[in-house]
Amino acid sequence: MRTIPTPGPDLLSARATSASSSVIRELLRHAKRPDVISMAGGIPAPELFPAGAIAEATAHVLATAPGDALQYGLTRGVPALRDQLAAMTGLDTDETIDTEGVVVTTGSQQGLDLLGRTLVDPGDQIVVEDPGYLGALQALRSYDPDLVGIPLDQDGMRTDVLEARLDAGLRPVFCYVIPNFQNPTGVTMSAERRRHLIELADRYGFLIVDDDPYGELRFEGEPVETLGSRHPSAIRLRTVSKTVAPGLRIGWITGPEWLLDAIEISKQSVDLHTSTFGQHVLSGVLSDPNWLGRHLDQLRPWYRDRRDALCDALSSEFGDRTRFDRPSGGMFVWAQFPGIGDTADVLPRALDEGMAFVPGGAFAVAEPRPETMRLSFATASPDQLREAVRRLAKAIGGAP
Amino acid sequence: MRTIPTPGPDLLSARATSASSSVIRELLRHAKRPDVISMAGGIPAPELFPAGAIAEATAHVLATAPGDALQYGLTRGVPALRDQLAAMTGLDTDETIDTEGVVVTTGSQQGLDLLGRTLVDPGDQIVVEDPGYLGALQALRSYDPDLVGIPLDQDGMRTDVLEARLDAGLRPVFCYVIPNFQNPTGVTMSAERRRHLIELADRYGFLIVDDDPYGELRFEGEPVETLGSRHPSAIRLRTVSKTVAPGLRIGWITGPEWLLDAIEISKQSVDLHTSTFGQHVLSGVLSDPNWLGRHLDQLRPWYRDRRDALCDALSSEFGDRTRFDRPSGGMFVWAQFPGIGDTADVLPRALDEGMAFVPGGAFAVAEPRPETMRLSFATASPDQLREAVRRLAKAIGGAP
Numbered sequence: 001m002r003t004i005p006t007p008g009p010d011l012l013s014a015r016a017t018s019a020s021s022s023v024i025r026e027l028l029r030h031a032k033r034p035d036v037i038s039m040a041g042g043i044p045a046p047e048l049f050p051a052g053a054i055a056e057a058t059a060h061v062l063a064t065a066p067g068d069a070l071q072y073g074l075t076r077g078v079p080a081l082r083d084q085l086a087a088m089t090g091l092d093t094d095e096t097i098d099t100e101g102v103v104v105t106t107g108s109q110q111g112l113d114l115l116g117r118t119l120v121d122p123g124d125q126i127v128v129e130d131p132g133y134l135g136a137l138q139a140l141r142s143y144d145p146d147l148v149g150i151p152l153d154q155d156g157m158r159t160d161v162l163e164a165r166l167d168a169g170l171r172p173v174f175c176y177v178i179p180n181f182q183n184p185t186g187v188t189m190s191a192e193r194r195r196h197l198i199e200l201a202d203r204y205g206f207l208i209v210d211d212d213p214y215g216e217l218r219f220e221g222e223p224v225e226t227l228g229s230r231h232p233s234a235i236r237l238r239t240v241s242k243t244v245a246p247g248l249r250i251g252w253i254t255g256p257e258w259l260l261d262a263i264e265i266s267k268q269s270v271d272l273h274t275s276t277f278g279q280h281v282l283s284g285v286l287s288d289p290n291w292l293g294r295h296l297d298q299l300r301p302w303y304r305d306r307r308d309a310l311c312d313a314l315s316s317e318f319g320d321r322t323r324f325d326r327p328s329g330g331m332f333v334w335a336q337f338p339g340i341g342d343t344a345d346v347l348p349r350a351l352d353e354g355m356a357f358v359p360g361g362a363f364a365v366a367e368p369r370p371e372t373m374r375l376s377f378a379t380a381s382p383d384q385l386r387e388a389v390r391r392l393a394k395a396i397g398g399a400p
Numbered sequence: 401m402r403t404i405p406t407p408g409p410d411l412l413s414a415r416a417t418s419a420s421s422s423v424i425r426e427l428l429r430h431a432k433r434p435d436v437i438s439m440a441g442g443i444p445a446p447e448l449f450p451a452g453a454i455a456e457a458t459a460h461v462l463a464t465a466p467g468d469a470l471q472y473g474l475t476r477g478v479p480a481l482r483d484q485l486a487a488m489t490g491l492d493t494d495e496t497i498d499t500e501g502v503v504v505t506t507g508s509q510q511g512l513d514l515l516g517r518t519l520v521d522p523g524d525q526i527v528v529e530d531p532g533y534l535g536a537l538q539a540l541r542s543y544d545p546d547l548v549g550i551p552l553d554q555d556g557m558r559t560d561v562l563e564a565r566l567d568a569g570l571r572p573v574f575c576y577v578i579p580n581f582q583n584p585t586g587v588t589m590s591a592e593r594r595r596h597l598i599e600l601a602d603r604y605g606f607l608i609v610d611d612d613p614y615g616e617l618r619f620e621g622e623p624v625e626t627l628g629s630r631h632p633s634a635i636r637l638r639t640v641s642k643t644v645a646p647g648l649r650i651g652w653i654t655g656p657e658w659l660l661d662a663i664e665i666s667k668q669s670v671d672l673h674t675s676t677f678g679q680h681v682l683s684g685v686l687s688d689p690n691w692l693g694r695h696l697d698q699l700r701p702w703y704r705d706r707r708d709a710l711c712d713a714l715s716s717e718f719g720d721r722t723r724f725d726r727p728s729g730g731m732f733v734w735a736q737f738p739g740i741g742d743t744a745d746v747l748p749r750a751l752d753e754g755m756a757f758v759p760g761g762a763f764a765v766a767e768p769r770p771e772t773m774r775l776s777f778a779t780a781s782p783d784q785l786r787e788a789v790r791r792l793a794k795a796i797g798g799a800p
Contacts, residue, residue, distance in 0.1 A: 070449040
């Protein structure tokens with residue numbers, strides 16, 4: 001008698017078996033309980049979604065061009081939308097991007113995956129921020145690179161540390177940064193650091209990946225000059241997930257032509273193209289060139305009020321037992337609690353008290369920062385944020 | 401002076417540099433000329449898109465649940481839609497699939513990519529039909545497998561040939577088939593061959609991937625029992641691209657739980673999730689359980705008339721100079737022209753005459769079949785199809 005093999009998990013590829021669910025992710029499932037005020041997610045406030053504009057655009061496109069909006073489309077994206085996105089990308093600089101200079105992606109998460117797919121061979125060195133954005137780390141790790149974490153301070157990535165590593169022999173394919181209101185720290189990279197990074201990219205021949213989901217959510221102060229605009233090594237990831245709606249899953253990528261061509265070929269094999277329906281609807285929403293500006297004018301004070309509520313509550317509740325910088329935009333406050341031990345140990349108690357955050361250790365590349373946590377102020381109301389901070393204080397055990 | 405390196409195509413990964421654009425794809429760009437009647441594309445007729453039902457569902461969901469429809473969602477997919485898709489998958493069998501038994505994908509192209517990603521290590525053996533679906537071959541090839549092509553006849557994959565290869569030592573991870581109205585040949589796998597394939601999968605311990613985009617477009621005859629329904633090794637790829645609208649980019653995958661769990665983790669890193677907007681809209685369209693049946697009742701005679709127009713024109717124009725089987729459904733006729741040489745050499749002349757097809761060689765895995773071509777009858781009108789066949793005859797040089 002021969003043994004009949006049973007197809008099962010043994011058939012999984014090395015790539016699939018190395019990916020796994022994390023303890024923190026499991027724990028944060030509890031953050032969805034209705035009695036929990038969650039500052040864990042990095043999601044925008046649903047009250048701000050422009051449902052009316054989207055409904056209007058959908059009705060219009062289905063009445064006038066259903067055959068285009070519902071059919072297969074070009075892998076690179078719907079040309080009319082790409083023209084609009086090219087113009088938006090160029091808004092903060094004087095650069096000119098044409099239709100072919102944009103590839104539409106299924107959210108900027110897909111942009112990250114396609115960069116991994118087209119640029120990373122196993123063992124390649126990739127420079128990332130430490131702590132860094134989890135979704136980017138996860139996407140890149142699946143291509144088995146050598147991720148090199150460079151620490152941040154209040155001016156963003158420590159390019160002096162990067163320079164020392166480069167001098168010592170580091171040869172990355174690219175350096176990945178979120179220069180504006182970084183996830184998870186909320187930090188914005190200074191103009192000086194940006195110039196330094198570009199200089200290093202030129203000297204050592206690597207690409208710069210500028211991921212900027214939050215840049216348009218600036219509450220105060222002047223935007224810092226876009227990293228590497230017009231620079232031949234600059235790749236820019238953009239998305240409407242934080243400004244219009246994440247459910248559309250529409251992002252875009254700009255960069256050198258040779259890279260966009262390779263990304264287009266890869267994208268054809270991974271999903272043919274991003275939803276033409278969603279692209280046509282978004283193009284309809286953006287067809288009024290003033291719409292986005294008006295919409296952002298509603299978003300910014302909404303998020304600013306929440307940032308203020310959170311930061312003020314942290315200060316009044318914890319005083320000098322916590323340290324954080326008040327971010328000028330985005331969605332996150334990165335708070336340190338010196339002497340607290342590991343905030344991951346606080347999380348179960350916080351959930352019991354009815355609030356959730358993400359322990360800082362979850363974002364670590366090389367250096368653990370156990371005394372930190374990421375607090376999102378995007379989805380709770382100011383009153384809820386104040387209440388959540390009171391609950392956090394109880395969980396930490398130092399409530400007055 | 402040190403040399404400054406310039407980041408460029410040298411930075412592309414091995415994966416990216418091995419993918420490339422094909423000569424035929426370049427040639428078929430001409431198929432989009434307005435004077436060309438194209439039978440090259442595998443795309444559905446836009447006249448049949450249910451724009452009204454989609455507009456109605458969109459207006460409803462944006463009025464009632466904009467916060468859900470436009471927000472981030474679960475990687476596995478919108479639960480209400482997954483319930484509907486699970487019920488549709490089970491329609492042709494008596495199997496019961498629950499919500500967790502479905503993962504929504506960004507078109508079934510993404511299902512193919514995720515299968516490659518989670519199941520294929522470089523050098524793994526994968527059995528495919530020869531000739532096979534180009535999109536599947538492209539998706540799988542990017543994971544560097546050993547693709548083993550098994551020929552088809554009028555009853556589908558030659559499972560006797562597969563058995564001989566297995567006896568000789570072939571040990572595939574999975575066998576990929578399009579059992580109904582295969583792309584490119586239009587052939588449907590017989591019940592006997594299906595049973596034989598399942599028996600082989602049991603004996604040799606491999607998975608069966610059943611990709612079925614065309615099964616619901618059956619014009620006549622009874623459906624053949626679904627391949628591997630209720631079988632623990634069966635993975636099924638489904639899509640609404642041919643029945644509702646490809647622009648939504650919504651497909652789904654069912655299969656063993658261990659595989660769906662691995663696919664969910666991979667999908668989180670490649671695009672987080674498929675458009676929640678599109679999923680909610682589709683769920684709204686499908687909320688009337690009789691809608692799809694009524695819609696398919698409109699589609700089938702439309703496509704059947706076109707199949708008849710094409711097949712009749714081929715017979716009357718070429719007589720016994722061509723051989724083809726009249727497919728009972730789907731979108732394709734696979735025509736052989738004995739003695740013609742390579743149809744790829746005919747294509748430029750056909751484009752000059754104003755018609756387009758895909759040369760059979762484009763679909764080859766191992767065995768070139770240069771005398772064949774794939775003709776799609778899905779998008780041209782019956783009159784256009786007849787005219788296109790006349791133009792083809794002129795291009796071949798044997799017009800009466």
